[in-house]
Amino acid sequence: MKMVCDYFFKDAYYNNLPKHNLDYNKQQINKRITAGTQTEQDEQLISFINECLDNEALLYGLKFSINYLTNLIGNVIASEEDGAIYIFFDGTVAEYIGAKYAGHMESEPDFGKPYIHLSIKNYLKEFINDDLLSDIVMTQLLNEDEIKVLREMRRKNVKQIVITSKENERGIKIQTTINGVIGAEKTLQVKELLGLGNYESITLDTIDDK
Numbered sequence: 001m002k003m004v005c006d007y008f009f010k011d012a013y014y015n016n017l018p019k020h021n022l023d024y025n026k027q028q029i030n031k032r033i034t035a036g037t038q039t040e041q042d043e044q045l046i047s048f049i050n051e052c053l054d055n056e057a058l059l060y061g062l063k064f065s066i067n068y069l070t071n072l073i074g075n076v077i078a079s080e081e082d083g084a085i086y087i088f089f090d091g092t093v094a095e096y097i098g099a100k101y102a103g104h105m106e107s108e109p110d111f112g113k114p115y116i117h118l119s120i121k122n123y124l125k126e127f128i129n130d131d132l133l134s135d136i137v138m139t140q141l142l143n144e145d146e147i148k149v150l151r152e153m154r155r156k157n158v159k160q161i162v163i164t165s166k167e168n169e170r171g172i173k174i175q176t177t178i179n180g181v182i183g184a185e186k187t188l189q190v191k192e193l194l195g196l197g198n199y200e201s202i203t204l205d206t207i208d209d210k
Helices: 002-014 017-035 040-053 056-062 068-079 120-129 134-141 144-154 184-195
Strands: 083-088 093-097 115-119 158-165 172-175 199-206
Touching: 002 068, 002 093, 017 040, 017 056, 017 068, 040 056, 068 083, 068 093, 068 120, 083 120, 115 120, 120 134, 120 184, 134 144, 134 184, 144 158, 144 184, 144 199, 158 184, 172 184
Parallel strands: none
Antiparallel strands: 083 093, 083 115, 158 172, 158 199
């Protein structure tokens, strides 16, 4: 357990992972600028990244909240593929996203040896379902548009939600009661689809027609 903790947290601290992440994102934006394919958002983002890189106090503070585990979870959500953590009995740790090795160690492990397999999406789904953790986790996972969907659900302002799911091409239609209330089972279904990014599109009709 100590070696697993060192792998995800201590290595990230000593490798200065937050700065590495910012440098990587800056390089990707600069490539788009060189190719002439940058967006207005890219120009705003690179300005923000440069401000962060010049702020030593901020970079130091980020070392306590950004680590290889948060990186893995973020990449799983962005890629929309499942991620896996493999823990071997000698304390070796390996990360995969889909079939691709995503760890920060140079060599991949020997899968001929015994190991424990942990699915990231399985744990994300468990956190989304947890009444105490759900609100905290969902705000970290969702973008602004997805948060709007949950906000209107909480306001009981939803007439109908139509979700085109990656698992169900015909889509899922959720209609509320006359008071705009969605049942607990359907609410959980929406939260899981949003939190795991497992949808193609969402159409939201509100009672106030906004």
